[in-house]
Amino acid sequence: MNSLGITHFLVLSSLLFSIGLVCALTRKNALSILIGIELILNAAGLNFVAFSRYGNFGIEGPVFTLFIIVLAAAEAVVALAMIFTLQKKYKTVDVDRTDSLRG
Amino acid sequence: MKELSYLWLIPFFPALGCFINAVTGRRLFNRYGELPSKIIALTASWLSFGVALTAFITLLKSPSGTLLYNKAWTWIQVGHLEANFAFAIDALSGMMVLIVTFVGSLIHIYATGYMKGDPGFWRFLCYLNGFLFAMLLLVLGDNLLLMFVGWEGVGVCSYLLIGFWYQELANARAGMKAFLVNRVGDFAFLIGFFILFWGLGGNWDHQGYQIQNVFSLTFRELPQLVAAASDKTLWGLPLLTWVALFFFLGATGKSAQIPLYVWLPDAMAGPTPVSALIHAATMVTAGVYMIARLNFIYIQSPLAMTVVACVGALTALFAATIGCTQHDIKKVLAYSTVSQLGFMFIGVGVGAFWAGTYHLLTHALFKACLFLGAGSVIMAMHHEQDMRKMGGLSRFMPRTRWTYFIACLAITGFPVASGFYSKDEILWQAFNSHALLIPGYLIWAVGFLAAGLTSFYMWRSYFLTFTGTYETHTDHSTNHHSSHHTPSLKDDEHQHTTQNNDVSSHNNNASSHQTASSLNHAHHSGQHATPHEQPLAITGVLIVLAILAVLVSFLGIPKLWTHHDPILKHYLAPVFAQAEHLPKLFGPHEGHGVEWLLMSLSVMWAGMGCALAWWMYRGRKNPFPAQLVARFPRLNKIIFNKYYIDEFYKATLVRAFMGISQFNNWFDKNVVDFVVLQFAAVIRFFAWIEGMIDKHIIDACVNFIAHLTDSLGKASQKLQNGQLSLYFASLIAGCICLALFLFYFMNIYP
Numbered sequence: 001m002n003s004l005g006i007t008h009f010l011v012l013s014s015l016l017f018s019i020g021l022v023c024a025l026t027r028k029n030a031l032s033i034l035i036g037i038e039l040i041l042n043a044a045g046l047n048f049v050a051f052s053r054y055g056n057f058g059i060e061g062p063v064f065t066l067f068i069i070v071l072a073a074a075e076a077v078v079a080l081a082m083i084f085t086l087q088k089k090y091k092t093v094d095v096d097r098t099d100s101l102r103g
Numbered sequence: 104m105k106e107l108s109y110l111w112l113i114p115f116f117p118a119l120g121c122f123i124n125a126v127t128g129r130r131l132f133n134r135y136g137e138l139p140s141k142i143i144a145l146t147a148s149w150l151s152f153g154v155a156l157t158a159f160i161t162l163l164k165s166p167s168g169t170l171l172y173n174k175a176w177t178w179i180q181v182g183h184l185e186a187n188f189a190f191a192i193d194a195l196s197g198m199m200v201l202i203v204t205f206v207g208s209l210i211h212i213y214a215t216g217y218m219k220g221d222p223g224f225w226r227f228l229c230y231l232n233g234f235l236f237a238m239l240l241l242v243l244g245d246n247l248l249l250m251f252v253g254w255e256g257v258g259v260c261s262y263l264l265i266g267f268w269y270q271e272l273a274n275a276r277a278g279m280k281a282f283l284v285n286r287v288g289d290f291a292f293l294i295g296f297f298i299l300f301w302g303l304g305g306n307w308d309h310q311g312y313q314i315q316n317v318f319s320l321t322f323r324e325l326p327q328l329v330a331a332a333s334d335k336t337l338w339g340l341p342l343l344t345w346v347a348l349f350f351f352l353g354a355t356g357k358s359a360q361i362p363l364y365v366w367l368p369d370a371m372a373g374p375t376p377v378s379a380l381i382h383a384a385t386m387v388t389a390g391v392y393m394i395a396r397l398n399f400i401y402i403q404s405p406l407a408m409t410v411v412a413c414v415g416a417l418t419a420l421f422a423a424t425i426g427c428t429q430h431d432i433k434k435v436l437a438y439s440t441v442s443q444l445g446f447m448f449i450g451v452g453v454g455a456f457w458a459g460t461y462h463l464l465t466h467a468l469f470k471a472c473l474f475l476g477a478g479s480v481i482m483a484m485h486h487e488q489d490m491r492k493m494g495g496l497s498r499f500m501p502r503t504r505w506t507y508f509i510a511c512l513a514i515t516g517f518p519v520a521s522g523f524y525s526k527d528e529i530l531w532q533a534f535n536s537h538a539l540l541i542p543g544y545l546i547w548a549v550g551f552l553a554a555g556l557t558s559f560y561m562w563r564s565y566f567l568t569f570t571g572t573y574e575t576h577t578d579h580s581t582n583h584h585s586s587h588h589t590p591s592l593k594d595d596e597h598q599h600t601t602q603n604n605d606v607s608s609h610n611n612n613a614s615s616h617q618t619a620s621s622l623n624h625a626h627h628s629g630q631h632a633t634p635h636e637q638p639l640a641i642t643g644v645l646i647v648l649a650i651l652a653v654l655v656s657f658l659g660i661p662k663l664w665t666h667h668d669p670i671l672k673h674y675l676a677p678v679f680a681q682a683e684h685l686p687k688l689f690g691p692h693e694g695h696g697v698e699w700l701l702m703s704l705s706v707m708w709a710g711m712g713c714a715l716a717w718w719m720y721r722g723r724k725n726p727f728p729a730q731l732v733a734r735f736p737r738l739n740k741i742i743f744n745k746y747y748i749d750e751f752y753k754a755t756l757v758r759a760f761m762g763i764s765q766f767n768n769w770f771d772k773n774v775v776d777f778v779v780l781q782f783a784a785v786i787r788f789f790a791w792i793e794g795m796i797d798k799h800i801i802d803a804c805v806n807f808i809a810h811l812t813d814s815l816g817k818a819s820q821k822l823q824n825g826q827l828s829l830y831f832a833s834l835i836a837g838c839i840c841l842a843l844f845l846f847y848f849m850n851i852y853p
Contacts, residue, residue, distance in 0.1 A: 021835065024831055025828055025831055025832055025835070026828070028828075030827075033827070033828075033831075095826070095827040095828065096826060096827075096828070098825070098827075099824065099825025099826060100825065101823070101825050
């Protein structure tokens with residue numbers, strides 16, 4: 001078995017990204033969309049760490065990943081609060097039915 | 104030149120006092136009465152005097168010709184010109200500072216007595232302090248510009264103080280008149296200033312106007328610059344003559360000489376301390392001071408000196424004749440002031456600068472004493488100023504009487520008091536002068552005549568006021584209650600139009616005084632309005648001034664008696680050094696015999712004036728004056744009405760001015776307005792055209808764009824369908840497109 005290379009990380013990362021993207025695009029439930037976005041973010045983080053490990057780019061990669069994790073946490077807080085509000089106001093979290101901002 | 108760091112305190116204290124009184128005076132006055140304003144003002148003025156005295160002593164200790172100098176800050180700095188806010192004391196300004204602060208402080212004390220009970224007490228003291236500040240700036244100013252600031256400042260304070268009782272229209276008008284006439288003079292001063300500036304500062308040559316490198320306005324450096332400019336001419340006359348003449352015209356405004364003297368008699372509408380301080384002792388002498396200060400300009404121009412001396416002599420005589428016919432005691436003193444200022448101008452005009460300055464000093468003392476004595480009399484008479492209604496006051500007011508007597512001796516030129524020495528020196532120098540374009544003895548003759556008249560009218564005022572028996576001009580009814588108020592009412596009817604005052608409050612004062620005095624004096628006269636001696640704040644000041652009026656004689660005892668130069672002449676010599684060294688000014692003097700002769704003549708002449716006054720007015724019994732008036736009614740009327748000069752000015756200058764104004768008004772209305780309206784019509788037409796363009800072209804474009812935007816918006820509105828997934832999909836699509844674009848077209852690899 002070949003030793004672990006950068007390809008493995010990239011494949012995993014693109015898989016994560018695709019799953020997240022599909023999830024975010026196709027689901028109607030706001031919570032599912034949120035989960036999809038988290039996947040995308042983590043895919044990006046994985047990329048950073050992988051390139052940092054194999055590409056001799058120094059410490060920046062892990063630092064960025066840390067930032068992304070923190071950012072994701074903050075984003076989750078805000079998004080969850082929004083979803084709560086959505087639920088309160090429209091009695092649903094289906095994003096197709098909450099379209100009062102349409103033109 | 105010696106630096107004296109505390110010199111700025113001299114004008115600073117009065118300024119501070121003025122400021123404090125102005126800001127807090129009313130509140131303090133309402134809460135605590137007169138005491139706080141009094142303390143503030145008196146402290147300020149006396150502190151200023153103290154500093155001035157210290158500086159003066161320092162000056163006396165320094166070698167002759169020293170200049171004490173203190174620069175407060177750099178004031179104006181333009182190109183080569185630097186005018187600093189700086190103070191300087193030399194012999195001349197040292198003397199002036201002492202006069203101003205000392206007499207000023209005495210009059211502050213006097214004013215606290217005189218203005219007692221006036222609702223504007225604090226305001227009055229505030230103005231007095233302000234005046235002191237401005238006058239000190241004038242005197243101490245190191246350069247012409249700063250001097251001009253003071254020059255204007257005293258004008259403002261004079262205006263404020265003349266119109267102090269502004270509820271009375273006549274007073275407000277008198278203040279206005281003083282201010283306007285002064286402005287005429289100040290304008291001339293400014294013109295002289297500009298000519299000097301232009302003449303000293305540069306040259307016209309074929310290349311145009313060139314500013315020179317060396318330029319200054321300080322009195323220290325001006326003499327050399329002026330001497331360098333002595334050959335310049337302007338419109339056919341030497342430049343310096345123009346400068347001197349314009350400066351002199353400014354001086355005639357401030358110092359009440361022909362033709363601008365008309366404001367001073369009217370200025371007597373102000374409270375008496377003001378008349379004494381501003382319109383006798385200090386401000387009106389500013390013109391003399393200025394000419395003495397700029398002596399180096401005047402000695403370059405015989406024409407200007409002749410004009411100064413002639414105008415001085417004519418004013419002296421002219422005002423003296425008017426003084427002989429006036430009934431209002433303050434008016435007599437006012438014309439006397441004008442006349443005495445004329446003497447000073449004779450002095451500086453014939454080149455005897457020190458003598459003119461000496462007369463300034465003696466006049467400040469004895470005229471302040473006379474005015475304050477008159478103020479004391481006026482208070483005792485319950486603000487009656489007509490001498491015909493006085494008489495016999497010597498019994499009631501001994502201190503006032505004796506001080507007035509001494510001051511009269513001084514002004515009329517008896518050798519026991521100071522006026523003789525200064526006036527005689529002036530006349531003697533005039534007699535000897537060869538610097539003028541006319542023979543000096545003409546000036547002397549006119550001055551001599553005026554001196555005799557001075558003696559006559561001053562003793563006339565003395566005899567009319569103090570001798571004879573005191574008569575009340577009220578009908579005595581047995582009913583005390585009603586008679587209390589009659590005198591003041593009657594007096595009001597008799598009053599001259601221009602004199603008084605805050606009538607209501609003073610009448611209240613008067614009646615309360617009358618009540619008190621009627622109780623006090625009931626046993627010896629049975630009259631109601633018996634005059635009484637004034638408190639110490641007033642008489643003490645009188646006594647000090649009278650003593651000084653005698654004492655300063657020793658400063659000017661003539662060379663004829665002691666074979667030494669008079670002390671003051673010696674002391675002032677450095678200031679007038681240039682004038683003394685100009686040989687053409689002082690030709691061969693007449694011998695000692697002539698001097699003795701003239702001196703004794705002048706004493707005799709004064710004695711004759713006195714005797715004539717004594718004969719005509721003593722005891723007010725001689726019917727001769729009345730007969731004389733009856734004999735020459737027209738002459739008397741003309742002189743009494745001041746030769747109708749005021750009317751003449753009104754008929755000519757004021758009317759011409761009004762005519763010009765009215766013409767301008769007409770011109771403005773009919774010509775200028777017409778042109779403006781035509782222009783307006785043309786512009787309106789263009790505006791209409793432009794309006795059309797605006798409406799049909801520009802607006803159309805703008806509307807089209809707006810419309811376009813609107814329809815685009817409507818079309819793109821459909822994209823905003825509120826479906827989150829669509830937004831997200833387009834975001835991703837956009838990202839992919841961007842990535843592809845960068846990848847293929849810009850060759851940027853991720």
